[in-house]
Amino acid sequence: xxxxxxxxxxxxxxxxxxxxxxxxxxxxxxxxxxxxxxxxxxxxxxxxxxxxxxxxxxxxxxxxxxxxxxxxxxxxxxxxxxxxxxxxxxxxxxxxxxxxxxxxxxxxxxxxxxxxxxxxxxxxxxxxxxxxxxxxxxxxxxxxxxxxxxxxxxxxxxxxxxxxxxxxxxxxxxxxxxxxxxxxxxxxxxxxxxxxxxxxxxxxxxxxxxxxxxxxxxxxxxxxxxxxxxxxxxxxxxxxxxxxxxxxxxxxxxxxxxxxxxxxxxxxxxxxxxxxxxxxxxxxxxxxxxxxxxxxxxxxxxxxxxxxxxxxxxxxxxxxxxxxxxxxxxxxxxxxxxxxxxxxxxxxxxxxxxxxxxxxxxxxxxxxxxxxxxxx
Amino acid sequence: xxxxxxxxxxxxxxxxxxxxxxxxxxxxxxxxxxxxxxxxxxxxxxxxxxxxxxxxxxxxxxxxxxxxxxxxxxxxxxxxxxxxxxxxxxxxxxxxxxxxxxxxxxxxxxxxxxxxxxxxxxxxxxxxxxxxxxxxxxxxxxxxxxxxxxxxxxxxxxxxxxxxxxxxxxxxxxxxxxxxxxxxxxxxxxxxxxxxxxxxxxxxxxxxxxxxxxxxxxxxxxxxxxxxxxxxxxxxxxxxxxxxxxxxxxxxxxxxxxxxxxxxxxxxxxxxxxxxxxxxxxxxxxxxxxxxxxxxxxxxxxxxxxxxxxxxxxxxxxxxxxxxxxxxxxxxxxxxxxxxxxxxxxxxxxxxxxxxxxxxxxxxxxxxxxxxxxxx
Numbered sequence: 001x002x003x004x005x006x007x008x009x010x011x012x013x014x015x016x017x018x019x020x021x022x023x024x025x026x027x028x029x030x031x032x033x034x035x036x037x038x039x040x041x042x043x044x045x046x047x048x049x050x051x052x053x054x055x056x057x058x059x060x061x062x063x064x065x066x067x068x069x070x071x072x073x074x075x076x077x078x079x080x081x082x083x084x085x086x087x088x089x090x091x092x093x094x095x096x097x098x099x100x101x102x103x104x105x106x107x108x109x110x111x112x113x114x115x116x117x118x119x120x121x122x123x124x125x126x127x128x129x130x131x132x133x134x135x136x137x138x139x140x141x142x143x144x145x146x147x148x149x150x151x152x153x154x155x156x157x158x159x160x161x162x163x164x165x166x167x168x169x170x171x172x173x174x175x176x177x178x179x180x181x182x183x184x185x186x187x188x189x190x191x192x193x194x195x196x197x198x199x200x201x202x203x204x205x206x207x208x209x210x211x212x213x214x215x216x217x218x219x220x221x222x223x224x225x226x227x228x229x230x231x232x233x234x235x236x237x238x239x240x241x242x243x244x245x246x247x248x249x250x251x252x253x254x255x256x257x258x259x260x261x262x263x264x265x266x267x268x269x270x271x272x273x274x275x276x277x278x279x280x281x282x283x284x285x286x287x288x289x290x291x292x293x294x295x296x297x298x299x300x301x302x303x304x305x306x307x308x309x310x311x312x313x314x315x316x317x318x319x320x321x322x323x324x325x326x327x328x329x330x331x332x333x334x335x336x337x338x339x340x341x342x343x344x345x346x347x348x349x350x351x352x353x354x355x356x357x358x359x360x361x362x363x364x365x366x367x368x369x370x371x372x373x374x375x376x
Numbered sequence: 377x378x379x380x381x382x383x384x385x386x387x388x389x390x391x392x393x394x395x396x397x398x399x400x401x402x403x404x405x406x407x408x409x410x411x412x413x414x415x416x417x418x419x420x421x422x423x424x425x426x427x428x429x430x431x432x433x434x435x436x437x438x439x440x441x442x443x444x445x446x447x448x449x450x451x452x453x454x455x456x457x458x459x460x461x462x463x464x465x466x467x468x469x470x471x472x473x474x475x476x477x478x479x480x481x482x483x484x485x486x487x488x489x490x491x492x493x494x495x496x497x498x499x500x501x502x503x504x505x506x507x508x509x510x511x512x513x514x515x516x517x518x519x520x521x522x523x524x525x526x527x528x529x530x531x532x533x534x535x536x537x538x539x540x541x542x543x544x545x546x547x548x549x550x551x552x553x554x555x556x557x558x559x560x561x562x563x564x565x566x567x568x569x570x571x572x573x574x575x576x577x578x579x580x581x582x583x584x585x586x587x588x589x590x591x592x593x594x595x596x597x598x599x600x601x602x603x604x605x606x607x608x609x610x611x612x613x614x615x616x617x618x619x620x621x622x623x624x625x626x627x628x629x630x631x632x633x634x635x636x637x638x639x640x641x642x643x644x645x646x647x648x649x650x651x652x653x654x655x656x657x658x659x660x661x662x663x664x665x666x667x668x669x670x671x672x673x674x675x676x677x678x679x680x681x682x683x684x685x686x687x688x689x690x691x692x693x694x695x696x697x698x699x700x701x702x703x704x705x706x707x708x709x710x711x712x713x714x715x716x717x718x719x720x721x722x723x724x725x726x727x728x729x730x731x732x733x734x735x736x737x738x739x740x741x742x743x744x745x746x747x748x749x750x751x752x
Binding site: 007020023024027028029030032046047282291296297299300304319320323324326327328330331332333334344349 | 383396399400403404405406408422423658667672673675676680695696699700702703704706707708709710720725
């Protein structure tokens with residue numbers, strides 16, 4: 001094995017299911033995963049060496065310097081300065097700029113605009129006094145969103161009048177962004193990956209359906225999309241990644257208006273709408289992220305047939321009922337149930353959309369209706 | 377989650393790559409894996425709670441009783457009495473009889489014969505004095521194999537004369553079995569699984585090529601086989617599993633003589649010739665073993681296209697060279713290199729055999745020739 005490079009040790013900041021699934025794929029490549037999370041118990045600790053420290057713990061830098069060769073993150077809501085300091089001790093991929101920008105909705109939108117990519121009108125709102133100026137940009141209705149720490153519909157208020165907008169600004173009471181409403185036909189996402197050498201690949205588009213602001217169902221490849229639409233989406237992701245010098249996976253959520261692909265959000269990481277790649281693509285988003293940040297060649301992102309991914313939110317159907325569904329691939333995250341919480345996901349694969357509909361008809365009742373609706 | 381059964385804790389006896397891959401799939405089902413192995417470091421410890429104790433350690437039974445709900449094994453060469461005692465404290469699946477019989481070549485062959493299934497002629501040889509009587513059964517040439525602890529071609533001597541047979545018996549110096557030679561067209565294996573409720577499923581047949589007595593390449597579904605041949609092989613596996621009241625995966629290696637399927641060996645576990653199921657089948661052998669021993673419904677064993685699995689033996693090509701092969705699925709076990717040692721495997725999948733040959737043509741040189749030969 002003289003010519004087999006020693007195995008890099010990969011530290012993942014964040015202890016959720018994304019790091020957990022990344023760790024499984026890292027093991028397969030003989031890359032030893034470490035998971036850093038402030039909790040005592042975290043889904044990501046299951047299959048990795050745990051470091052249960054706060055991200056700004058004074059001891060963390062020295063530990064990572066001693067124990068890790070590469071540093072990555074599975075969540076964008078991290079203390080930027082603490083991560084910057086860690087990245088000065090261990091190579092951080094994606095870099096600090098991807099984190100800094102996507103961890104703040106205003107910076108993110110300004111960045112998207114600076115890349116010349118289309119998005120809904122937006123304006124900063126630091127308090128009720130900014131509402132009038134912001135509404136002049138966005139019109140009504142609009143959505144007020146906190147700049148930081150919002151995800152899965154948290155920290156958002158839909159407003160239909162000036163008074164509602166002011167009330168929402170008082171209520172959120174933190175720096176926020178007002179977004180104009182856009183009319184769109186559907187929500188798509190493109191999960192893309194950029195290697196250390198700058199090579200970019202992306203998986204086929206996913207079409208996403210939400211429930212209460214949380215991703216519920218993803219279908220991939222998105223029905224009725226062609227290579228041209230995928231190429232347009234990939235070009236946007238590529239532009240953003242190159243501008244950020246991003247290494248690893250980056251996900252772009254898009255509003256398909258029929259004429260345009262408007263950028264909704266960027267996630268500098270593997271994404272829930274890419275979970276279908278575990279069984280539905282040749283190489284999963286998790287494996288390609290690990291490959292990219294460790295400087296390894298990227299894997300094939302082609303789809304294997306058609307897939308539908310359903311999130312298991314809030315409570316789990318009995319495991320037996322899920323596993324009795326022919327061809328269902330179950331992924332549980334080892335999390336305690338809580339309303340709206342992502343506890344796991346299930347993926348069905350088939351040769352084509354017709355096969356997917358047949359498979360979905362056998363799902364337990366609670367999952368069947370939303371899945372069939374997404375496949376309609 | 378009131379109706380979601382609590383997660384069973386699954387303890388795996390044996391710390392090799394089979395338990396390691398079982399543990400990955402267990403996590404996905406939110407079944408907490410524990411790996412028991414006498415080593416300080418074992419491939420199986422990577423993604424499981426390690427119990428680094430000897431199988432006959434006096435403390436092990438109490439620990440497993442406290443920490444595990446179900447007990448299984450990933451290797452048949454275990455101290456039977458120690459495992460029997462553990463199985464009296466925690467439900468052991470497969471049961472002790474599967475272990476007892478397959479851990480001893482003579483008992484195994486006698487068991488196969490007692491089930492009315494065809495195999496090569498055999499006779500026990502406890503020492504040189506038994507050679508004449510054994511040769512009367514087997515004829516020459518023949519192979520002398522130790523009854524216990526032989527695997528991957530270890531503990532075997534091929535003999536062409538009576539004198540060689542006597543010398544081999546003196547050399548091995550342990551209870552052995554003499555096997556007659558059979559002429560066969562190819563080696564096949566069937567990996568089957570039996571649920572706690574007695575349901576039996578099996579994956580498509582694999583065609584296996586060995587190198588120096590060690591499995592090297594498996595192609596699945598075995599080229600040129602039809603449903604009838606698969607049904608015949610599955611029926612044999614089913615007969616054995618029912619007789620053993622086996623729960624979990626069991627693998628049967630077969631000699632295909634063109635007219636008959638002669639039984640070569642039984643493994644009471646997931647098997648190297650079933651590694652292709654990780655990407656090449658809807659449900660992997662590892663997941664279905666976990667499902668079976670935990671009393672969960674079995675998953676679909678259908679193939680997804682055609683697959684070829686290549687073992688990485690003795691030394692590893694550079695990781696970069698492997699990962700640069702389009703569509704290659706890499707599984708490394710975290711083991712130090714040693715001549716002939718199974719360090720990992722790689723799987724290629726395609727729609728059909730033609731696609732597999734195209735994919736295999738891009739393998740690094742050392743892997744290309746044996747793979748293309750297996751696909752010829």
